[in-house]
Amino acid sequence: MSGENSGIMNGVPLIQHILVVEDQASRRTIILDEANYTMGRHSSNSIQINSRQSSRHHATFVRKFNTKLNQFTYLIVDGDLEGNKSQNGIFVNGEKCLVHELKDGDLINFGCDVNASYHHMGRRDNVTVTSGLNSEVNSASEENERYSSDENIQAKKTLILSEDDTDVKKTSDNKDNEDTFADYSYLDAVTGLPNQTLFNEYLYIAVSNAKRYQHHVAVLLVDLDLFSGTHHDAKKEWADQILKNIGKSIQNRLRNGDIVARWGDSQVSILLPQIQNIENSTAIVQRILSTIHQNMTINGERIHIQTHHAVAVYPQDANDSQKILNLLQSRLTQAKLESQSVPSSSLELSNRRSQVEKRLHRAIKYEELDLYYQPQINLQTGGVEAIEAFVRWHHPQKGLITPEKFLPWADKTELTDPLNRWILTEACNQNMRWQQAGISPLVMSVNLSEKQFYHPNLPRLLEEILTETKLDSRWLEFEISESFLIHHIEDAQKIIRVLDQLGVSFCLDDFGKHYASIRYLIELPIKKIKVDQSFIAKLEDNPQAIKIMTTFINLGKNLNIQVIAKGVETQSQTNILENLSCFLMQGYRFSKPMKGEEAKTFLLLHRTPVR
Template sequence: MTETTQADAPQDATGSSATVLLHALAESLGGQVAYYALPSRQCQFVNAAYANATGFSIASIIGKTPEEVFGADQWAKVAVHAERCVSGERVKYLHERRATDGSVRMFSVTLTPHFGADGVPNGVLSVTNECTDTWAAERAVRESEERMRKFAEATEEAIMFHSDGVVLDCNEAMTRLTGLSRDEVVGRTMFDFIAPAWRPIAQDYTSHGSEFLYEVHIVHRDGHEIPVEVIGKTMPQTGADYRVVVVRDISARKKMREREAFLARHDALTELPNRRALLDQLTLALAQARAAQTSRQRQVALLYLNLDHFKTINDSLGHGAGDQILCAVAQRLRHCVADRGFIARPGADEFAVVLPSADRTAAAALADALFRCLAEPIDVTGTSVCQSVSIGISLFPDDDQTAPGLLRQAETALREAKDSGRGHHQFSTPGMADHAMASLQLQRELHTAIAENQFVLHYQPVVQMADGTLAGFEALVRWQHPRRGLLAPDEFIAFAETHGFISPIGRWVMREACRQLKAWHDTGLPQVPVAVNLSAFEFRQRDVAGEIAAVLAETGLQPQFLEVELTETVLMQQSEQVLQTLQAIKALGVGIAIDDFGTGYSSLSYLKRYPLDKLKIDRSFVLDTPDSSDDVAIVTAIIELGRSLKLRTVAEGVELPAQQALLTQLRCDLAQGYGIARPMDALQARAWLAQRQQS
């Protein structure tokens, strides 16, 4: 059966006025109308629409049961509704039918029981109306709503639907944001969830129907505030305005922006203020000093610190270890300075302290305290590292009256401290700026000299003391300066070592000496070796053995014609790396000599340990011989030491015949000096070689 509608009980199928009226009403309704009697369930009345829908004539339907009219299959689908109506319940349901063209049509069916005087149903009135279009539209709305709900639940953004501020619905993200259940959110005003200080903003936007993005703070159930971005959209409905509000948690974004703002003025590793913040703080300190009442308060000290040999830490232990040391130093500075001053990290291995109301004495006292604070070893993954510092100090108003100028003066003083031995503090002085400019100028000129190959080699002969025959040359670098002329090594080598230029200079010297000697050999000149000096800086920074092998291969010089001269400083390191490097050099067939022997902390242990060939007696011991008995004793001892260790000895700085006679008497093996031959350029050395060959 189908849906019910109330109607008066029909009369029999006669032409009575009531029956005529009933037919007229049924036909005018536009729907399909039928009446089935109970308990027989036989049809007593139908209109034309009902008959047409079933495929029967009106006359043929009368007296039939619903099962006979619709067939067993269709009846089985609606029988449950019919039974409810027979029991006295008004029933309404949707019924699906397939049209002859195959399309699905939907019908709304109402079944209304008709009660007799005894209160027992004695009939059922069925009214059926097609609702395909309405049903399709409603289904589309429901599906759209379901899609929107799924979207709302899927998004991380909180969504509320409200009318005049009262929440009608919300998604799960909103419950997470507030810490409340959906039932606790729905029905309350949305302003209940906004922090009191921010409510006026939300109320103003809502009252004006604004659709712009704004920021407020949501209060979580536990009391903490959450910054959010909110945008509302008005949705006009019948009789009222509703708004959908999208709420986005911006906590992470705000933290990121705060972090970015922090990093704009702080170092990420140590979280100390950076150079920009240092200059701002220094500017503020100077302004406060100018406005101060007492002379002490009108002074400011700036201490600029640099970690000594920090690059060596990074190179040997790795950058991770270097970072640990930087953090440890920063922490110790915080502890030592405390609230007395402002600490910053303006550079990679540099720190600074702004000390207000501080004179020269107070600045020096803090510097000493910093040295003590940083003197304790730092444990780096099981390795104990002693990290010394050098400190440059500038004072306001004596050294400069601006923050940038004061910083420059402190940096200049720091360079002076480093150049004069490191590990101590140095105050800025008036002449330092000129010295610093000269240092910068020399750095620029050395950089140009390396790029433009402005260096030349001079060669000083080394002779056999027994018969005066040529035993070899020592290659000595000179700088052909475009303005200052030919510069000796003592005018630039020490500077090059401390400012990072010695490695490229040393590589050039090694290659040029080998190239020149091979060229002389190829022309038939006497085949004697050449000695090249290697500084302690080069030995630490370079793969010396590998570079020597490469140069020999490049130039074609036989290894027995090359010697390297090292200072005692290199050997006193007593490290496996030094031993392995010297063994690798020796394995190439290259000779090894100790230069300036006796000026360092000589130790028989390293003389025995390392694969050495020669000891070169420093010129300072030869200079006053034979008149100085002390120097004669020293020279004698060195020669005897060399002989006992089977090392050849070379006397440097030989200038007088008496010195040559003494060295011959002491059985010194070799000698060099102005008394034998001065260093000469390549052309002069070639001529000297040729002359010796003829003689």
């Protein structure tokens, strides 16, 4: 195999494989060009490291050809190729592993104070070295010649990472140099995540690499309030399981090379070692926080985690790893103090919000929520065009509560994600139940609040629910209000396009009530507009309302957007709308919102013209 496109030129890989190894005393950059290397504290290794906590033969690097990438890569193996593992193990990007195929930017720790990072670049790229602690760059073959000796043929390929050769010789000759050192743990015993010590090592390497390659590093420190708020009754012994679950959830959402560690009793730290810009780090941080805020079930109990967090970015906030950590602790302390130091009126509001949050958790758990459905009628076909879902709360003391009374409070809590999940799952399942009952498929329209719409987990949540319920996405529609698009039009465009790719459609609700900007209809893939019922209510006695309605209808025709009259209550309103060629209507004139079984009966009976 040859040729530049194959990744090989005359049998030589066009990629340079670079290993940067560092400890407290030295730093060395090595160009890997041999078939394999051994690494450990014994002088017979290809790469010798001067650390008493490392094993005599700690790791092996093996070159292999990756057919998918069409180029050579390197594997790192714990111990030697005869199956003898190291004492303290190897950790790649925070995870302990026996064998790992190295990727550009991987961070390696050898279970001690020795760290490394792996990089690859094209042959034409220059390998540059920043001035630093005993920093050198050599090809492996050059290093082998430098450290070869007639007395020790086995040491021909040895790279000694120490300035003092006598210290290394003294170490290698010492009888106590067997693999009997204490097993220094770099993993948290409870969660299996890297601990503070290992995280600090990774942060140091990440900042060093960021200085060299001129990119950003972001660090997130999160304090988990495990036993307050809605779950203060949770048993203390659940804490370990909660931390395990959170750690695993965060790991599943991180990019390759990002690291999550346990920082304190109820704290986790996240390292984002390669960030292109601050905006990019903000999006990733929000995704991580939304993951933490998702509910989990422990011993049958729904647990919701409240948090405080702090973020620091290199080089904007601090220029070395220790300053970053100090700044994070300071910011986290300030965040916790600010949340406690609120005026009495705000405290009352916070207490009420906490009570609503706790009560809504119970409502979801004990099935006190229910969906009601109101049909949208097409007067031209005489059939039901779509049906809108409304959430209701059957409060045990206050009776039936409509969404406008409790959803604004829900949006002030961390219930957005679980509430979204419940509403969408129930709506999709109900649509499938109707189809199974012999009702032809129809569009299910679901209202989204501003916080629900902008929640970062919505696209992934929607994809999961459509898969679970097996509902075809074309039978799901989201109603969004133009009021919360006005200040976030660019963000809204991104979200709607992502959801549009999943196959759902969009209806702009309360059209004309707020800003009525044609820009939304042009720039967003809106298929329907629902005219606010305040206009419909004035049709019978206000000629101006008829003119405005006519404008909306013509606008819809010109842009190929369906126009729905919302809140139609009288026959007179129906006649006026029909004369204006507005044939899609919804309101008490045709049906009140109904529970699922009642709506099924309506759909089975009213497949003929409804007048």
